[in-house]
Amino acid sequence: MASLLICGFVGMFSETALNIAISNLMDVFQISAATAQWLTTGFLLTLGILMPMTGWLLQRFTTRQLFIASLASSIVGTLIAALAFNFEMLMLARVLQAVGMGLLIPLMFNTILIVYPPEQRGAAMGFVGLVIMFAPATGPSVAGLLIEYFTWHYIFWLSLPFLIVGLLVGLKYLENVTEVTKSRIDILSVILSTIGFGGVVFGFSKAGEGEGGWTSAVVVSSIIIGLIALVLFALRQNVMREPMMNLRVFKYPMYIVGLVLVLACMMIILSSMIILPMFLQNGMGLTAFAAGLMLLPGSALNGILSPRMGRLFDKYGPRGLVISGLIIVVAALWFFSSISVVSSVAFLVTLHVGLMVGISMVWMPAQTNGLNQLPPELYPHGTAIMNTLQQVAGAIGTAVAISILTGGMQTYLHSSTAPTEQAELAKALTFGSQNVFIFAMIVTLIGLCTGFFIRRVIVKHAMMNSPH
Incomplete structure (x- = not known):
């Protein structure tokens, strides 16, 4: 697990760390914003294509084979990125990194479901939550610091030794935990x-x-x-x-509830995480590094609390955590929907902390509870479907957020008497951002309605393939 978590952390870190370097890369490579965006789009697209196949891959190849393939792809991609002297090299590196992450994350979830007994899965999944949430949170802050004092290449030079250490630890300690079948693709x-x-x-x-x-x-x-x-x-x-992807997982009601809640969390986080940095930098005039630092406490706390929430789930079940968490998220987003350029830094940091703490109470408990209901032969398919749809939800959440932001800005500027003034542009961005947070709040309310149907899965029933 240590080797999987180390490599997962570094992979998630480099995924978001590059986002803050996009403006810098546009200048260095002399490319447009639309071309630079492919560094993110290409990554998501590779995950979206590869993830559906992971259910079959997890059954066809051993744990060690998939781990080595994942790490080889990640290490080669990271090395090419560190040496990249043009956009094409960096794009190839991003695709290789995405292949590595696309294999590693389902492998991590599947290994937990097999290795840990049901009463300890929540805590184990909590550590995955630490990786999935804390690593992307540290990415922008660390990358901002590296870009300020070195170059963007150091984002990847920093990641490379950790991936190599993770590979060596895995080669020494990682065991084959899955039963290989010769199923054909x-x-x-x-x-x-x-x-x-x-x-x-x-x-x-x-x-x-x-x-x-x-x-x-x-x-x-x-x-x-x-x-x-x-x-x-x-x-x-x-x-x-x-x-290739067994849709029988949808016969299990708690899996569906868990899936809906995970997708809601993904949309809330990605829509918020793309809008908040834009508001802090273009609306409030903060530097990229300062904006990253403001978002660090909430995201770090989310990661740190994930294992604790997992242990609470093991002890008390998902219902109390999920419903309380969603209520906290609704409250945070309601306050976010009234922010302005004069909002204090402390107020925004507090709201972000509330948002991320609420998410930590929902994500892993809902995900673990849903996967617990599946019989062991459906674990690979359940994780593959959940991870694939998260990529789709992420793409939808980002697209809708940008559209709402742009539409809100245009509406505001259309009625403005001085639409080109910097102060008015900042107000327009604020208006658009408020609308995005209202959208996120509606998604959360849908999640809250779903959350009332959640109930603890009795795993011995799940083991006997009963959907109850």
Whole structure:
């Protein structure tokens, strides 16, 4: 677990650390914002294509084989990124890093479900929460510091030794915990999955870039083709004896509840995390480093609390944690919807801390409870579906947030008497940001309604393949 957690932490760190260097990279490589955005879009797209196949990969290959493949891809990608002297090299590096993370994260979840007894899974999943939340939180702050005093290359030079250490620890201690089956891959399923999930993630990511928005022919056609392919993919899986992605997981009600709550959390976090730094930098005039530091306490606390929330889940079950957490998130977002350029730093940091603490109370308990209900043979498929749909939810949340922000700014500036003045632009950004937080609050309220249906899974029943 230590080797998986170290490598997962470094992978998640480098994923978000590069986001703060985008402006710097546009100057260095002389590229447009739309081209630079591909460093993020390409990463998400690779995850969206690879994640659906991980259910089959987890059954077809041993734990050590997948771990070594994941780390080899991550290390080579990180080394190429550290040496990159043009955009194409860096883009290739990002794809290799995404392949590494796309294999590692499902492997981490699946290993926990197999290695840990049900009464200890919450605490173990909590450590994964620490990785998934704390690593991306430290990314912008550390990257801001590195860019200020060194160059963006050092983001990757810093990551490389940790990945190598993680690989060496894994080679020494990691055991094969899965039972390998010689199931065959269905090529048609792979093609439909790639077009389906890839098309949807690409379409929403392009919509989020703001060029043409939702009416762009590329966006509309990508989403429609993606959805048609997904329908055909689902129909194909239902008639196969050995499906690539077993949709029987949707027969288990607590898995569905957990999935809805995880997707809601993903949309809330990504929509908030893309808007808050923009508001802090362009609305309040803070530097990238200062904005990163402001967001660090809440995200760090979320990561630190995740194992604690996992232990509370093991002891008391998910219901109290999930409902209380969602109420805290609703309250934080309600206050966020009234922020302005004169809001104090302490007020914004406090709200962000509340938001992230609330999320820590929901995410891992809901996820662990949902996966607990699945019989062991469906663990790989349950984690594959959950991780894949998180990528889709992330792309949708980001795209919708950017669209709401842009629409709100245009509405404000349209009625402004001096739409080009800096003060008015800051007010327009504030107005758009407030609308995004209202959207996030609506998503949270949907999550809260879902949360009332959650109940603790009695795992011995799940082991006997009962959906109760």
